[in-house]
Amino acid sequence: MTYGVGSRILALAIIPTLLVSLALSVYFVSHRQADLTRVAERNVERATQYLALAASPFMQTQNRTAIRQLVQMTHDMFQGQLDVMVFDKNHQALAPSLFRKNYDELVWSKKSLPDHISVQSLGDSLIAYAPIIDSTQPNSNNVLGYVSVRSDLTGEKVILYETILTSFIIIAAVMILGSIFALQQSQRVTRPIIEMAKAVDKIRKGDFDTRVYTNATGELLILNEGINAMAESLKRAQEDMLKNVEQTTADLKQTLEHLEIKNIELTMAHQEAQKASRIKSEFLSKVSHEIRTPMNGVIGFCNLLLKTELTPKQREYLETIRRSANGLLHIINDILDFSKIESGKFKFEQAQFNIRESIDEVITLLAPTLTQEDKDIELVGIVDDAVPEVIVGDKLRINQVLINLVNNAIKFTEQGNVVIRVSVFSKKKSEVTLRIVVSDTGPGLTAEQKKLLFLSFTQIETGTTRRYGGTGLGLTICKSLVEGMGGKIDVDSRPGEGSDFWFTVKSPLVHDGFDKQPTINGHGRAIVCFEKSPPAQEFLRIVLTRYHFKPILVDDAEVFVRTIREWPYDTSLIGASDTPVLLVAAEPADEIWRSLSEIEQQMHGLTALTIAVTRRPEITNEEHWPIPVKAILPKPYTESALQKHLREILPDTTRKTHHKVAETPKSYMTPDAVASNQPVKALVVDDNPPNRKLLIAMLEALGIQASEAASGKRAIHLCQHEYFNIIFMDIQMPEMDGVETTEKIRALANYRHVPIIAVTAHALPEERATFEHSGFNECLIKPIDEQPLKEIVDRWVQLPILAASKNHLPETLKKKFKGNEQLAKEMLQMFYDELPTHITAIEGALSNNDLESLRQRVHKLHGAVAYLMLDPIVQMANELETALKRNQQIDDDIRSQ
DSSP: OOOOHHHHHHHHHHHHHHHHHHHHHHHHHHHHHHHHHHHHHHHHHHHHHHHHHHHHHHHHHTOHHHHHHHHHHHHHHTTTOEEEEEEETTSOEEEOOSSOOOOGGGSOOSSSOOOSOEEEEETTEEEEEEEEEOTTSTTSOOEEEEEEEEEEOHHHHHHHHHHHHHHHHHHHHHHHHHHHHHHHHHHHHHHHHHHHHHHHHHHHTTOTTOOOOOOOOTHHHHHHHHHHHHHHHHHHHHHHHHHHHHHHHHHHHHHHHHHHHHHHHHHHHHHHHHHHHHHHHHHHHHHHHHHHHHHHHHHHHHHHHHTSOOOHHHHHHHHHHHHHHHHHHHHHHHHHHHHHHHTTOOOOOOEEEEHHHHHHHHHHHHHHHHHHTTOEEEEEEEEOTTSOSEEEEOHHHHHHHHHHHHHHHHHHOSEEEEEEEEEEEEEOSSEEEEEEEEEEOSOOOOHHHHHHTTSTTOOSSOSTTOOOOOOSOHHHHHHHHHHHTTOOEEEEEETTTEEEEEEEEEEEOOOSSSOOSOSBOOTTOEEEEEOOOHHHHHHHHHHHHHTTOEEEEEOOHHHHHHHHHTSOOOGGGTTSTTSOEEEEEOOTTSHHHHHHHHHHHHSTTTTSSEEEEESOTTOOOGGGSSSOOSEEEESSOOHHHHHHHHHHHOGGGBOOOOOOOOOOOOBOOOHHHHHTTOOEEEEEEOSOHHHHHHHHHHHHHTTEEEEEESSHHHHHHHHHHSOOSEEEEESOOSSSOHHHHHHHHHTSGGGSSSOEEEEESOOOHHHHHHHHHTTOSEEEESSOOHHHHHHHHHHHBOOOTTHHHHHSOOHHHHHHTTTOHHHHHHHHHHHHHHHHHHHHHHHHHHHTTOHHHHHHHHHHHHHHHHHTTOHHHHHHHHHHHHHHHHOSSOOHHHHHO
């Protein structure tokens, strides 16, 4: 509850007055009471003392009459206010009061007689006791009796009550007068305040003409004047504000008119921008096709020329041309990807793929960069065992991000390591998130440089002194790709120590269709590895352990040689399961090979299973090494290459897989055609002569007989008169494009199931999907590379056995015969002549269910193709021979192989 100013003033005036008045009244009443009590005590003492002295002679004579008269006289003297009683020393009443009969209260209550005057209070009375002493013996204490006098205090109380009443009357009068005065004073204060409050309320409501007029003085007068001044100021401010509002409203109307005009202009500009964007997209698409088409010829013919006999200077020039062309193609791809991302037209595919194979592909693709730039860098891809064998996502885009990050790491690292690590970041019931990290030992990045990394057209080094090229789009594209796939990308870097670029990839868990077990089982066989690089050691440890080998990793040459020398040696067990595989990462001139040569001479056969690891891609012949080696493994390591060589030198480690992967239907070739080496016929349809020549040359290198057509009409005419096993169709051609040509060829009876491959410079996934839905079986992107072309041919066409090798000798076969091509061709022709005999013998053993004969025939065929290094069928023969060694009878699996 709140009180007003008037109430507070009234309270301040009355409460102190009331408290003071009450205090004074209490003081005076108590003082008056004390005075009355003191007078009564003095009177009763005097009366008692007088009676005691006067009664002494009569007590001696026992004159009761005189004592009564004395008592009566005292009673009369005090007008009956005293009760008097004389007692002897035995407490017997001698002269009682004539008016009081209650003597018990006047008897001395103590055992001994009183020896002096004593006053006691009893209720509303005072009782005084005085001893009656023998007057004849003044100095003795002979007490003859005592006098008791009781005085009634009723009169004193009446006087006291009158005093209290008078005090209250005075207090009430003072309070009334004080209240009247305080009320008058409070009204003098509150009335101006109320008036000012009403005025302030009006001002609050917007009535700035309100003024306050009161009779206030002092501080209230100052407040009064302040309120009036405030009202005046507010009035002026309101007038100014109204003027400003009017001006602002006028300005706003004008601005709105301008905005409306601007909006119309922006709408028109937006439409123009959309139109320009469409034109830009069309332009980029056309530019892509127009640039990729000649680049296809440049890169393709460079690759073909590099396979011919060249002088070192010519080879150097061609390598430079190829690198420059690939660099230009990379820049074009970056610009196209950025354009697609910017326009929001980028789409992602979802397909199953092996993440370990993707890492191997990236390493294999970028391995030549290390040699070309002559950098001492260890490039390694390490995949944790917890990572699923198969994930679902856009393999092409994930590889694109990886290639960009690894390429940057190689570019900025002069020496040290570039390591790709794949691990499980998180795993849910139906989804797994992988974390892929590309670590390098380059110069690292500062905090300011990290802020610029993912910005478009931005590079860390600028100006004329920059050492590294590029458009500044690579990491921007990577960021957009990763985020488009639902992941994150970032970098952790330490200046002077290196950088860790990482991104995450989400994938549904794949529970069927793929076998999680590796296709090779070492059964605990030891592999002694000499490898100095810690990341490479980690790679070997993880992969070999996963293949059920027992890796022994050594980084010191002396320790490695000592380990081999001390190995339990038994010549009868050479080649058995306890014979170690030696994996030596050293160049032929290194000292460790001389030590191994000595061991080979002393303990022949202990080094029989040796794999040489080299950084020099030109070393492909075993003759470069001081001791016989079973395989040459190139660096950087890849899991697929390591597995391939282990399976070749250890056939018993191959495990039967159960992958449920649908096989692509291949163009049918009869057994007679296979045995007779009947060539595959292909048709190349392209309006660009260099492109036709390039593709024909590549196909002929694969042993395929190729025909050409410069238009769609010519292609249809050839198909009507001749059968082709596979057709390569360019999309953009005059008169009749590739899509229309394909539709008409598909209408021919013999070409409903013939594979037709779209050849295009367009890299958009949605365009490729459109081509595949238009009757094409697959899409081949320009510029055409040999490996993708070979994979497509292997996928869609059953090549005649060794057709490619017959027409074009493999480089490995040429080196085996030391450049004697004539001898190589003769040996190859001898094999062709004997091939029908091999096939007939194998079929006979199968039909007779003769396991031993089948083993001998397959072993002989395996030895022949291995000697001639005919890779197309070495693997098939190896797997068949391994299966025959494991099985005790010819089952369906062997027949299918």
